[in-house]
Amino acid sequence: MASNLHVKKGDTVEVISGKDKKAKGKVLKSLPKDGKVIVEGVNKMKKHTKGTQKDPKGGIIEKEAPIASSNVLLYCPSCKKGVRYGQKIEGDKKVRVCKKCGKEL
Ligand SMILES: [Zn+2]
Secondary structure (H helix, E strand, C coil), X not given: CCCCCCCCCCCEEEECCCXXXXXXXXXXXXXXXXXXXXXXXXXXXXXXXXXXCCCCCCEEEEEECCEEHHHXXXXXXXXXXXXXXXXXXXXCEEEEEECCCCCEC
16 A cells, blocks of 8 residues: 555644644554544544434534645654654664654554
8 A cells, every 4th residue: 555645544743834733642643644643632633424214313423634744743752742753764664763853653
């Protein structure tokens, strides 16, 4: 699965701009084609749902909407903030390292 985004599903990221600036969350989904990501608890939109048999009235649910991937940075637990990272080769795999503290991310 090719992904050209700097963050991927399962990463913890920090939002660096927009209405949820400084929010932290897990990437629920990455959308490389759109250059967007869906981050847990970030950019929640209210959505009206139609009634179903179970819930005839319907209601309002809150759901995360995608945000531009350029608005998030990978979160470094050591620096306690979103950081840029570099890559290094370790054995036969690539690891991501924090550019600030050098910790593997
Ligand atoms: Zn760091």
